[in-house]
Amino acid sequence: MGLCPHLPPPLPPPLSGRSFKDQITFFLKEKQAAGCPSFFWFFASFSVQVPCFLLWIMSIRRMSLEHHSGFDCGGTLWFQNLTEYSNGVLGPIFPLLIAGLHYSNVQISIQKSSFQELPDTLGSLAKGYAFYLQLLTLPILFITFNVPQGSLVYWFTNSSLTLIQKLCLKNPSVLKYLGLPVKKASATTPINDQRSNNEGPEIFVSTKQGKISAENLSPKELVAFSVKVLTDGHKDVAIKLLRLALKKDPGCTRALLIMGQTLLQKQELVEASVYLESAVSKLLVAGHPVEVEELDLLILSSQWAGIACMRQGKMDEGLFHLERLAQLKEPEDLKTKSYYYDGLIILASALLNMGRKAEALNHLSKAAAYNPAYHVYLKQCEEDSDDFANHLAKGYERFVS
Template sequence: MSVQRLLLQHRRYSRNSPEIYFLHNFTSSDSHNKPSNPSDHYRCHSHGLNWYGHFLNSLLPSKPQFVIQPSVSFCRSFCTGDSRIGNISDDSVATQYESTDLLISENISASAEESILPVRALISLLDGYRDLTGFPWWIIIVSSTVALRLTLFPFVLLQLHKLKRIGALFPILPPPLPPPMSGRSLRDQLKIFFKEKRAAGCPSFFWYFASLTVEVPCFLLWITTIRRMSLHHHEGFDCGGILWFQNLTEVPSGVLGPVFPLLIAGLHYINVQVSFQKYSVEKMSGFVGLIAKIYKKYLEVLTLPILLITFNIPQGSLVFWLTNSSMTVIQQLSLNHPNVRKKLGLPQKDTQLEAAHQKELGNTGEIKIDPSKNQSKISVQNLSPHELVNLSIKLLAGGRKDEAMSFLRLAIAKDPENVRALLIIGQRLLQDGSLPEATEYLERTIAKLLLKENQMEIEDVDLLILSSQWAGVACIRQGKMGEGLSHLERIATLKEPDDPKSKAHYYGGLVLLSSTLINVGRKNDAIIYLQMATAYDESYKEFLLQCENEEDDIASDLVTSRRGDY
């Protein structure tokens, strides 16, 4: 009886198979008509074999009839006068049973798979929806997909708000990786990074991948369920379509067959272009910009495989895929519209970025450069990073420190490789006593300058000397004597510059190094560097004499003498 039930269950998946139909009737007659004695059993068995012979004869065009003698066992070989029939051996019968076992095992494995996955629950839900409304299956698929996307939309908004918060806080956090020559280990740098991240209330970076854990599984569940319903000829799927896709269980075919594949591939390409809009991708620089461009090219090339794959997917699944892609395009276009973003509280994109900076700076898009000269004005969006740095220097000289810092940060936002802006911000923060943040900016300056060590110009050498001095002072003031000493010793490894201004900064750095060496007990090394500085400028001779006479206040005097430089 168990075999009969399994075969009956499998019949709905293989209605057109005469082999399965025969096996069903054979097992049914054998199971429902059990003989009461051995002779009845023999007659029943012989009757079944004779029926099987008539069945084979009906399939053959030859006149000779296929007759099985009652004395011949079903498991023995038998023949007919027709040479086209040949011999049916024990192997053919065994193959017949193996096919039956294979069908049964496939049915059992499919049932087990459905019981493990939530596919069965979704099929029941869709069946209930259809029974309630009476809609054809293509409307059921489309409307359920729209309902799914509307249900997930609040989660998308939550993710965007979290990413907005991360984008606002990340620039003020220390880098997660230790800057070159900083002397910090990766573990120490990560501790500092996560400590500052928690203090600032920055959301988890998991939100960057939140869609992979929610939207993608829902998409896979839906398309897997509808695909299974199509392949298993679910009730109503063979006539649940409309127009050219009446049968949802078939793959695209005919003249209008390419409609679904072309639409799906085209919508995928449109989604890529909307997601990676030209003005946002091309403005990315560095490694992140390179990765974004490569990823965009990869998604564009993926359009062709998607086109080929969709020709081999049942039309029921294609209805879902097309609806889902259409909803994605609508969602992307809506979220890129300025008015929609404003209503949803999302940050404006590139065209409004300059206005946001201007609002932060407390102006209306124009700034006064020199009030004494007819109050001439200049638009911020027309200024290059170099011009912004020069303008900030003028503002610092005029005592407008907050405005100068804002323009320096804007210059870095436009050009992250602008070492002058990084250095001036670090110096300003050092003067204000913001030692950790000052150290971060100064070490970023040093790291960028060291990357072009073999191509440094005169100005780059001068900036490296100054940034090493101030980074050393910032670290020493925080009690990080080792890190401060490593920054100052970098100056001693440089070749004496030819430029007069850079040379003065160079020997000033050696004096600061001597002060630090005295504090750590390396008096002899300090004397060597002081002798070099004295040979350049006789005004340092006083400190050399104090060091040689072992006066205790030499270190404080050296620091005081250099304090005016920073």
């Protein structure tokens, strides 16, 4: 789990320009480069360690109960007889030690700070699992009072060695000696300072130079950090950074676009439309942009503004934004061109939903001429395929999933 926050997301992040296939390939490549084991390794380890532990402790328990030779006189200190259960004034020593070792191992293994680096859903599951492991301390304490002292000796030894192992693997020198990767502090993840003021908790950003208040960053830097935390699944933190960027520079169209995208993903459709339409307006103040970056922003803002309107049932307004794409000349830049034809596919989806099949076919023909992979959609549309209609009708939803 420690390496997961440093991996790219398996799904394409906003403005990445990557297809799903390219992003998965990139994810697997980075996963291999980071030395991340297979996801099945956890289950393989669990399937070996747990049965072995249970087999050994039950074997020792059975030997104790059956008075195996030497068990009744092979102990020491307060546990002279290993066949007996914990009893007397010194009886609770092993149960308390074992329960304490379990709790200590859990605390060392699962650090609360690492939860902040996980996406919201995964972070919640990790917190729940950590609470479950901590809660197991009480059943373990009860069980150890009902297990022969021979088993408790093994259990205590096993837990002690586990604790020593975990402490050693927390030491950078030991990790370096063993050739294992040393986990470094996150270089870009914003965190909330607990000191609150009238405007809420102050946001800090962790960099190689240390923690820096987000207030000291430029709008461009704030937008860059927002994209980073969005790829880690922290939408709420990204929104705070984007609001701060727009407070400093209300005309930052990239911040307006990403804010609209993020709000749309959170199903806050009305506010998302406001930001996206504002981005479109600012980009069109001086006419259609010719710079590659501004053209990218116009195409993406128009796409998302159209999607946001349609998801609110405002089909005409959504179509108005999408038809803006058809009025543009085919871009020369390859990345911009891919955005452009993605927009034509969404436009075709909207037109088909509104019964304007001829126009949808026209845009699909252009897209198929650019990318032969779209030809199957064109063919299905020409044949009035229900599968294609259903697929294309939901085409724009993939942008907000």
